[in-house]
Amino acid sequence: MSWFRKLIKGSLIALPSYVAFTDIFYAVRTVDGQSMQPTLNPDGNNTDFVLLDRWAAASHKFERGEIVSLV
Structure with a gap:
């Protein structure tokens, strides 16, 4: 059961870090459909796949x- 506790502990550390990084700095998103x-x-x-630079968007x-993505 020790490996399960390590997995949970690692997830509790990694997940908030990932969410903060993708919300503030950079995020990878998909583009499908005809809009672009x-x-x-x-075809x-x-x-x-596009890399969204959220840091530049926050500072305008x-x-x-350039392509600007709105949510």
Whole structure:
């Protein structure tokens, strides 16, 4: 049962860290559907992955030509 306690303890440490990191700094998300064609998902059959820079979004550092994701 010792391995189970270590697993639970590791999860209690890792999960909040992961949630905070993806909420504040960076997150990987999928893009599917036709909304971003032809830039992302050009053929409509595949799913593209994008890296969201939440740190820049919080400080409003946008430049022309960048994609902004709204939730």
